[in-house]
Structures are given as C-alpha cells and as structure tokens.
Amino acid sequence: MKELIRQLVRDAVYAARKEKRADLPDPEQLNIEVSRAKDPKHGDYATNAALALAGQARMKPRDLAHILATYVPEKNDIVTNVEVAGPGFINFFMAEDLWRQVLRQIHRERDRYGHDASAKRPRVLLEFVSANPTGPLHVGHGRGAAVGDTLARLLKSQGYPVATEYYVNDAGNQMKILGRSIVFRLKELAGESIVFPEKHYVGEYIRDLARDLLGSPNGKEILALPEDAAVEKAAEFAYPRILEGIQADLHDFGVAYDSYFFESTLHSEGLVARVVQELREKGKAEDKDGAVWFVMEDAEDEKDRVLIRATGEPTYFAADAAYHKNKLGRGYDLLIDLWGSDHHGYVPRVKAALQALGYPDDVLSVLLVQFVTLVREGRKISMSTRAGEFETLRKVLDEVGPDAARFFFLTKRCDSHLDFDLDLAKKQSRDNPVYYVQYVHARIASIFRIAAERGIDADMTDPDLSALSLPEEVRLIKHLADFPDMLADAAEALEPHRITFYLVDLADFFHAYYHDNRVLTEDARIKKARLFLVEAVRQVVANGLAILGVTAPERM
C-alpha cells in the first residue's frame, strides 16, 4: 500500500517538473518517504516529500506541497482526498472500499499474505547462537536462538535467500579447558583428592561426562596417559555429546540450522594460515615480539591485534577472519551475525579484517543481543553458573514451553536488556502477550466451529464487503493491510521484534471488536461479510505467528 502512495507522489513530482511548476529532481532517483498517519484527522498516509524537496526547489514547503497535491488524482476508488497540513505534509485519504479489497487479497493469498518474492534480494548467511560446545545452552543463548530463527523466517518471507549456520568452536583454548575439567573429575572419581582449579567448568554435567567416559571402552586407560593426551581425549569424548545436547535443546525450541561449521576445519584445511598469509601480502599483518599482528588503521580499532601467538597458535580472531572469508567465498552477499553484547568490542576487529581482505564495510551486519535476566515472584534469579539454579534454556522450555519462550524473547528490541518473567510467561491472561495473541486465533476458530455445529453456511465466496462499515471494522481492516509493510520494514531494519508488537495491536483491535459485535448475527449479509473479515484476521495472526515460530491453536 505504501508503494502505491509512493508511486502517486513520484507521478506528481514528475508532472510538476514537466510543467515547470517547481525545480525538482528526477523522481526516479528519489527515495520518497511515506508513513502511516498516527491521527485519523491526517488521513491514512502522509509524505514529507515537499518538506524534503523545498530546499532544492527554493520554495516554501507548504507552497510546494500545494503544487504537488494538485497533481495527485482524486478518484473515488483510490484516493478520496488529498490535503496539505502542518509544515508541509501531504496527507492521503484512501477510499474505504480500497481497504476492504485487502480482505479479498488475504483470502486469495492465504499463508502467502505478507510475503514478497518480487524483489531480487542478496543471499544471506545468518549465523547465530554458536555457543561453545562446553556446556548446555542458557537462556541468553535462547534469546539469540529465538531472534536468529525468527529473523531467518522474516527475511525468507521477504524473498531473501537465507541460510542459517552454527559455528562450533571445537578448537583452541575452550576445548582444552573442557578436557581438563573432565580429567579433574576423572581423577576425583579415581579417588584422588583434588582442588578444582578456577575458570574451569564445574557443572554437574561434567561429572556425568567423566563417569560416561570412564565407563566407555578403553575409558579407564585414559588416566594412564600423559596429561596433554588425556585432556585431548577427554575433550574429544565430551564435546560431541555436549553438542548433541545443544542440538536437542534447539530442536525442542523449534530451531533448525541449514549447516554446522566446525572451527577445526579452518585449521586442518589451512584456511587460517592462508588468510594470515594474505593479510601479510596486503601489508596488513606483520611480525612483532615473536607474534604476528593485524595492523589496525586508526579509524578501525584502537590497537593492533594478534593473529598468531608467539607460541605459534592462532588466536580466535585469526580463525574468525578465516571463517568470515570462507563464508563470503561460499557465495553469500551479506553476512549477518548475532553475538552476545559482551562481544561488542570485537565488531570493529572483524570488520577491519574483512575490509583488509577487500570486502566492503557493509558486507557484515552484527546484531548484538543483550543479556536476559530470569525473574520469578518478582525477584531476579542469579545467572551465575555456580548457582546452577535455573539458567539453562532446557529448564525454561520445560517450565513455560517453546511458544511462550519464543514470543517473550521477541518482546523487546534485541539490543535492550530483557527481564524474562517466568510467572508472567505462564499466566493465562491479558498480561501475557502470547496467550493474548493466540487467543485471537482460538476465538475465531471457535466461531467457525459453532457455525458448523449450527449448520450455518460459512461460504467465503463473494461477500458484500460494504456490510463492513463500522469504525472498528475499518480500523481492523486497515491494520490487516499494514501487515505486508510491517514485515518489509522489519526485514529491512533487521528488527523481528516488530512482529510481536504488531500482533499485540492486532489482538487489541480484534478483542475489542469481538466484544462489542457478534459475527453470527441474524442478518445474512452482515454475517457473511463478518465471517470473511474474521477469517482474514485469523489468517494474518497465523501468518505472523508462523514467522515467530509460535503455534496458532484452534482452541485454548
């Protein structure tokens, strides 16, 4: 719908230019902004084109607005009224019947309504969660999973070819620490009294893994090995099992990846060495103090960063440079990474590396996901691993279920801190936005059930839409019409949380309408039109929930 207005404005600019009414640029070059009017007095849509172009045309914004307005055709079936208002906005009043046609479109397109495959989009590789396989996922990862998976669905709905990937850090320090943690527990099981070192994994799952390892074939031999070999064996035994657990958690959370990428392959295939060499050739890497450093420009990052340690081991940064180059080498145009916000200082580094390798700055978008605090009975639950009380995603899933969890993770923009209230997520009332939205779907399904029981003809062909003339009905229809624009804007801004806000608004409009008006009325004409309307509402709720990965229940 916005595009329709944009075209009208473009035409007006073109006509005004042609008749030399104003000094205006070629409208094709113009990025014309169209927005929904907040106040019904301002019509349905507004453009600030006159305000934006007044400077160049050397005219007063209002004068230019009046000129442009005269070139917008007012017809009964599209735009019924055009007004200039405020400092120079042009307001558009759309024909009510045009809005109603949206209902036919929804019925025609069904679960494709809101989807847009028309534009040619860049190929996207979306990487998210990528938690180290050293322990189970916690709720922070859950948020990353919900945001990432929803973003993938959102982008796909707008025609982006999207692949999702999980980067598995199965190499380097974390693996050593994991292996060592297990070896310590093994020694403990063997009766040695040990002091558990700091910065190692202490969760009960490490004990379980140690026990499993001991019980495995040749498991007992491991303690006879030299320390380093034992640590390596322990890590090799443990990480695939932990990763399996992570995958099971993700599966139960409704998240499926197109691929898993293992850091170890970067090393074994020499990709890290190759990227360091390439940087060296480009004069972006040099030796200093026995290590190899990435040379940072002033504008990129505050200081140079080590690629290869004096010990000869590559840093995580070197591996990441190789990994991102590898991703682009696989033919993607745009990389999107979701990182925990504690990694934000790392963004300039990776971007600088990509630029040094010859890629444009905007080839990588990093979304930073803020931390989650669990709240129960109004009190924050400590997230410390030691407390071990309630930090895993699994426990949250067991308690509130995937629907509520996914929806809640998307009730805030991802860069703002989230309090996840467990009691609220289980509550069955208006307070809980998940139920509030799902209830719309269930209520409408219920109407059709009752209609069937009563033998009412719920035939959807050719209703008389002029029967939908109540202000609440028009408001509802206009909101349904906004769905495609909302999705397009959310995808462009990479902001999946807009979908939850949209759905809560839609639920507001529907519940109010439902409360005051009966769908199954005596008047056959009104009944048929209203059934047509609520079925469209049901469809849009279902489509929105589908992008969120949340179920749309038939009854509650």
Place this chain on the structure above:
RNA sequence: GCGCCCGUAGCUCAGUUGGAUAGAGCAACGGACUUCUAAUCCGUAGGUCGCAGGUUCGAAUCCUGCCGGGCGUACCA
C-alpha cells in the same frame, strides 16, 4: 583513562531511521458476563523524553559537554 550501548509515566517497554498534540501494557482507581470462550472488554489518572547547549522549517531521534547505569578495553572466546 579510552571506546561502545543505554537513560521515555510508579514498573516493564514501543516510538516507522529527523515529522504533526510523545504511545502501549502492568500496577492504581471505577465499571461490563443469560451472548460466537471474561484467557475478554470499557473508562479515569499518570511526562521537564537524565541535565545543559547546538544544528533547522521541525529533535525523544543528529552533534558537543556534563550526570547516572551496563559492557568492553587480552598473545580468552
């Protein structure tokens, strides 16, 4: 010290990339069930958008400086 993010109603948060009179929900207060699900609805009240300047037709939004909070500042990831 330096860098990044944040500061909006008592609480939790939106605010369409600079637009018109700053919006929701919760909590508070007052109402609505003989009905297609009250897991719902209607109403009242609530604000110096942290503070001070600047940019312009126009600022919660952009710039500068303070105040307050979070994170980062590794040859960890």
